Amino acid sequence: MKKLDELQDIISEAVTKLSFPICPAELYEPISYILSMGGKRMRPALLLMACDLFGGDVDEALAPALAIEVFHNFTLMHDDIMDNAPLRRGRTTVHERWNKNVAILSGDVMLIEGYKLMMQVKNNLLRQILDIFNNTAVGVCEGQQFDMEFETRQDVSIQEYITMIRLKTAVVLGGALKIGALIGGADLKDAELLCNFGENLGIAFQLQDDILDVYGDPEKFGKQVGGDIISNKKTYLLIKALELAKDDRSIELTGLLVNKQFDNTEKVTAVTNIYNSLEVRQYAETEMQDYADKAFKALDAINLPEDHKQYLRDFADGLMVREN
Amino acid sequence: MKKLDELQDIISEAVTKLSFPICPAELYEPISYILSMGGKRMRPALLLMACDLFGGDVDEALAPALAIEVFHNFTLMHDDIMDNAPLRRGRTTVHERWNKNVAILSGDVMLIEGYKLMMQVKNNLLRQILDIFNNTAVGVCEGQQFDMEFETRQDVSIQEYITMIRLKTAVVLGGALKIGALIGGADLKDAELLCNFGENLGIAFQLQDDILDVYGDPEKFGKQVGGDIISNKKTYLLIKALELAKDDRSIELTGLLVNKQFDNTEKVTAVTNIYNSLEVRQYAETEMQDYADKAFKALDAINLPEDHKQYLRDFADGLMVREN
Numbered sequence: 001m002k003k004l005d006e007l008q009d010i011i012s013e014a015v016t017k018l019s020f021p022i023c024p025a026e027l028y029e030p031i032s033y034i035l036s037m038g039g040k041r042m043r044p045a046l047l048l049m050a051c052d053l054f055g056g057d058v059d060e061a062l063a064p065a066l067a068i069e070v071f072h073n074f075t076l077m078h079d080d081i082m083d084n085a086p087l088r089r090g091r092t093t094v095h096e097r098w099n100k101n102v103a104i105l106s107g108d109v110m111l112i113e114g115y116k117l118m119m120q121v122k123n124n125l126l127r128q129i130l131d132i133f134n135n136t137a138v139g140v141c142e143g144q145q146f147d148m149e150f151e152t153r154q155d156v157s158i159q160e161y162i163t164m165i166r167l168k169t170a171v172v173l174g175g176a177l178k179i180g181a182l183i184g185g186a187d188l189k190d191a192e193l194l195c196n197f198g199e200n201l202g203i204a205f206q207l208q209d210d211i212l213d214v215y216g217d218p219e220k221f222g223k224q225v226g227g228d229i230i231s232n233k234k235t236y237l238l239i240k241a242l243e244l245a246k247d248d249r250s251i252e253l254t255g256l257l258v259n260k261q262f263d264n265t266e267k268v269t270a271v272t273n274i275y276n277s278l279e280v281r282q283y284a285e286t287e288m289q290d291y292a293d294k295a296f297k298a299l300d301a302i303n304l305p306e307d308h309k310q311y312l313r314d315f316a317d318g319l320m321v322r323e324n
Numbered sequence: 325m326k327k328l329d330e331l332q333d334i335i336s337e338a339v340t341k342l343s344f345p346i347c348p349a350e351l352y353e354p355i356s357y358i359l360s361m362g363g364k365r366m367r368p369a370l371l372l373m374a375c376d377l378f379g380g381d382v383d384e385a386l387a388p389a390l391a392i393e394v395f396h397n398f399t400l401m402h403d404d405i406m407d408n409a410p411l412r413r414g415r416t417t418v419h420e421r422w423n424k425n426v427a428i429l430s431g432d433v434m435l436i437e438g439y440k441l442m443m444q445v446k447n448n449l450l451r452q453i454l455d456i457f458n459n460t461a462v463g464v465c466e467g468q469q470f471d472m473e474f475e476t477r478q479d480v481s482i483q484e485y486i487t488m489i490r491l492k493t494a495v496v497l498g499g500a501l502k503i504g505a506l507i508g509g510a511d512l513k514d515a516e517l518l519c520n521f522g523e524n525l526g527i528a529f530q531l532q533d534d535i536l537d538v539y540g541d542p543e544k545f546g547k548q549v550g551g552d553i554i555s556n557k558k559t560y561l562l563i564k565a566l567e568l569a570k571d572d573r574s575i576e577l578t579g580l581l582v583n584k585q586f587d588n589t590e591k592v593t594a595v596t597n598i599y600n601s602l603e604v605r606q607y608a609e610t611e612m613q614d615y616a617d618k619a620f621k622a623l624d625a626i627n628l629p630e631d632h633k634q635y636l637r638d639f640a641d642g643l644m645v646r647e648n
Contacts (some may be wrong), residue, residue: 024470024473026469027465027469078428078429081424081425082428101472104402104428105403105406105468108402108432111432111436112458112461115439116458117460119455122453123447126450127447130439130443131443134443137436138433138437141432141436142348142351143348143435144429146348149348149350150431239497309454
């Protein structure tokens with residue numbers, strides 16, 4: 001079996017070889033630009049990994065893997081417009097470097113280019129794989145819409161939050177694995193189990209990200225600790241705290257969210273204290289573990305040799321940091 | 325053979341029955357909203373017409389026809405953002421009624437929904453039809469990009485302009501006819517001839533539109549005469565005039581384009597006088613006739629009974645007003 005970093009390298013190499021028409025330049029240059037920003041290429045690597053695990057030829061899965069990467073970058077290009085983001089991976093975003101119209105239209109073409117790449121599969125798999133791709137793509141858009149709506153809503157439930165992160169981030173992981181498995185020769189049942197593994201692992205990973213934002217080791221986490229608190233991001237922790245806080249503590253928490261008088265360090269400390277007193281970290285870790293368990297349960301049921309499953313378990317363990 | 329208005333009615337009826345999820349509301353409501361604005365449903369009706377002409381069952385072509393309509397409305401939703409358009413067909417545009425983010429994301433989902441509808445064809449046609457759809461969709465995006473670029477360029481050539489209108493408006497007509505023909509059982513050669521007919525007719529139609537903006541009967545035309553002149557739109561007439569005008573006339577024309585001192589009526593009269601003196605109308609009509617001739621030549625070569633071809637000739641004649 002090929003190692004994950006080997007698969008990531010295959011993708012990175014193939015991404016640099018993707019070529020688009022020269023003209024109109026403002027339509028195609030932003031596509032090469034955003035793809036050149038790099039990133040871990042995790043989604044397409046997972047697609048190749050799934051193909052490889054079922055004994056398939058990863059070369060056959062390369063175009064669909066690139067489709068997933070192009071699609072993912074299409075969503076980033078449009079999300080950056082919607083979020084008014086000036087930077088992505090330290091570089092100017094497309095709508096800032098060119099303008100919003102360029103970012104809208106280049107993104108549209110990327111989605112179509114994604115379909116063109118995804119269609120490079122054998123005829124007997126074409127419909128099935130495009131169905132998965134359609135559902136994945138719709139899911140991501142729904143997730144982004146929920147995410148935007150949540151910014152202005154104060155009554156988001158944990159269930160709604162889980163639905164949002166499932167749609168926005170987990171379904172692409174599941175979809176990529178499912179497509180790769182089918183190309184690799186898996187039957188539908190195993191492909192769906194692997195999809196299930198990926199989706200639940202994706203949710204667990206996002207919950208871990210929420211926890212690490214507050215409780216992570218700043219050196220290992222690589223982001224500003226408390227960043228979500230500063231920006232009032234509706235993470236699992238905040239939603240749970242809003243749900244659990246009563247009376248004075250509820251007033252204090254709401255005050256921390258709406259008042260601008262606190263400096264960032266004060267705010268992070270105060271909100272973290274509330275989280276601690278309500279034990280929201282424990283709730284989050286239990287929920288995260290539930291989803292990790294679901295992922296491993298799906299994995300156990302897949303009809304693959306034990307060493308192949310162990311490979312996936314190791315991969316999942318690598319994702320879940322388990323700092324505590 | 326079914327009449328065009330009958331086919332348009334079938335589409336209008338089917339569009340009202342298209343249903344999308346209720347939630348997230350801001351993602352799906354704009355889709356139903358823009359589709360409810362109506363319009364002539366010409367593109368999907370052409371798809372059904374092509375299927376019908378080759379003896380196919382129009383019911384089988386209904387989902388792909390709706391795909392073309394959904395796709396067309398996706399382009400309108402995104403174009404309206406890019407053009408800052410407050411109104412479409414007398415109603416508030418999506419980005420004005422909701423906001424730009426909603427219009428971006430709903431448009432994205434519409435493109436995906438377009439693929440879902442287009443995939444509702446028999447397996448043996450799936451790849452071929454999606455290839456046509458991909459090429460059509462990319463073409464429309466390229467055309468929109470050229471159109472935006474032309475707004476700020478003063479050196480657009482006639483050839484570039486024809487390329488732009490071919491991509492932005494004509495390829496969808498050709499693509500719709502080609503897809504419909506294939507569903508109806510046409511062989512590839514006839515489907516391509518019909519596509520060729522549609523594309524060239526589309527270019528002729530757009531050139532006619534440019535001419536009618538200046539020389540049309542206001543009552544028949546249904547738009548403000550001179551609208552393109554007032555907005556400095558780079559039509560065939562303006563591009564040709566910029567190419568032909570020399571010395572004083574060139575200075576006068578450029579002045580009319582850049583100075584804001586003229587009122588609209590003055591400007592329309594002055595520019596029209598320049599057009600008349602340079603005989604750009606005659607150039608435009610010759611070019612239009614060339615494309616109409618190409619369309620009819622392709623039509624003649626199609627392997628269809630004579631009365632079917634006459635039906636298409638009558639349809640084309642109906643589009644080309646020939647006021648002169």
